[in-house]
Amino acid sequence: MKRLILFIICSLTLTQLRAQDEPDYSKIRFKSYLKEYKAEKPDESKLKLTKDELETIVTLLGDTFYSEIEIEDITEQIWLALRDPEKFDYVFKDLAVRSLPDWSKPNYKGELVIEPFIYRKFWTKAVEEVPYYQQTIGKLLTYYGLMGYSEDAKSTKADLRKVKFTQKMAFRPVRSNDWTSAYLNSANEQVKRKSLSIQIFGFHYFVCKSNRKDDLVSLFAKLEMMFETPVP
Secondary structure, eight states: EEEEHHHHHHHHHHHHTGGGGOOOOOGGOOOOOSOOOOOOOGGGGOOOSSSHHHHHHHHHTTTTTHHHHHHHHHHHHHHHHHHHHHHHHTHHHHHHHHTTTTTOOOTTTTTTESSHHHHHHHHHSSSHHHHHHHHHHHHHHHHSOOOOOOHHHHHHHHHTTTSEEEEEEEOOOOTTTTTHHHHHHHHHHHHGGGTEEEEEEEEEEEEEGGGOOOOHHHHHTTOOOOOOOOOO
């Protein structure tokens, strides 16, 4: 209990990092389109990644940008989301909302309508634990600029500006025959000059120091996220 209180308090440091994106709940209408949520938590026996290994992932991706205590906080947040999505939605409501890339975009009526229990919804709709784990770690690491997610080349180019390692880099224009992996392959050739590497799994990708790539690929494989070098 003391540990939970401590990391909630410490997480106020991270809250300041995104203060400009603080949700204004007076302008948000919460509505769920699910009839009910799963009552049970994810089966922890299906989680092959340990908490220490999760912290290693966050460290390998983020120690250039975040302090040791911030890395611990990020790890605690993700770990809670993986094991208990209901509690995560309750304890870190602002983070859950802001981890949705389009949370601040109004619908066609000009309204901001958001699912009230975001990660509980992800878990309810997931067919089993592993896809939920993949989605959760992807969304939360993307929120902190340590991963990216993009389904086409145009959004990939824009998304690279949000990833910590590449946010100040300029990449070539998108071509008509580009797709996510092809564009990241081109970007990978560019970041190699800075001793960086881009790895992709589906539409998820991360940028890391080249000498850390193999360790990260091995750790993500415990979540069945088989990252590899993007192909043209």
